[in-house]
Amino acid sequence: MHTGDEVFITKTGKNYHYFDDDCPTTSRILKGRIAAQRIKETEAIAKGYTLCRHCAKEYKEDLAERKGCGTAALLFLGAGIILLAKQLLF
Numbered sequence: 302m303h304t305g306d307e308v309f310i311t312k313t314g315k316n317y318h319y320f321d322d323d324c325p326t327t328s329r330i331l332k333g334r335i336a337a338q339r340i341k342e343t344e345a346i347a348k349g350y351t352l353c354r355h356c357a358k359e360y361k362e363d364l365a366e367r368k369g370c371g372t373a374a375l376l377f378l379g380a381g382i383i384l385l386a387k388q389l390l391f
């Protein structure tokens with residue numbers, strides 16, 4: 302999950318990471334195995350860091366999931382209206 306606009310950067314890496322332990326690097330950072338610094342995402346980009354591919358993948362999946370939930374809610378609402386219409390008609 303991608304929350305806030307702060308990201309992790311490590312001393313050696315060229316990538317920045319979201320606070321999501323689905324990323325192996327973030328997971329290690331959260332467990333205290335890698336020293337990391339929190340900075341603004343915009344600042345990380347300005348410093349030449351690029352988004353880690355694990356984090357990028359998770360972020361895309363999160364967006365897709367949210368989209369999926371919206372569609373499911375609409376379908377549910379549609380089904381509810383049909384049921385209500387049937388009850389009124391019969």
Ligand SMILES: [Zn+2]
Binds near residue numbers: 327
């Ligand atoms: Zn990452």
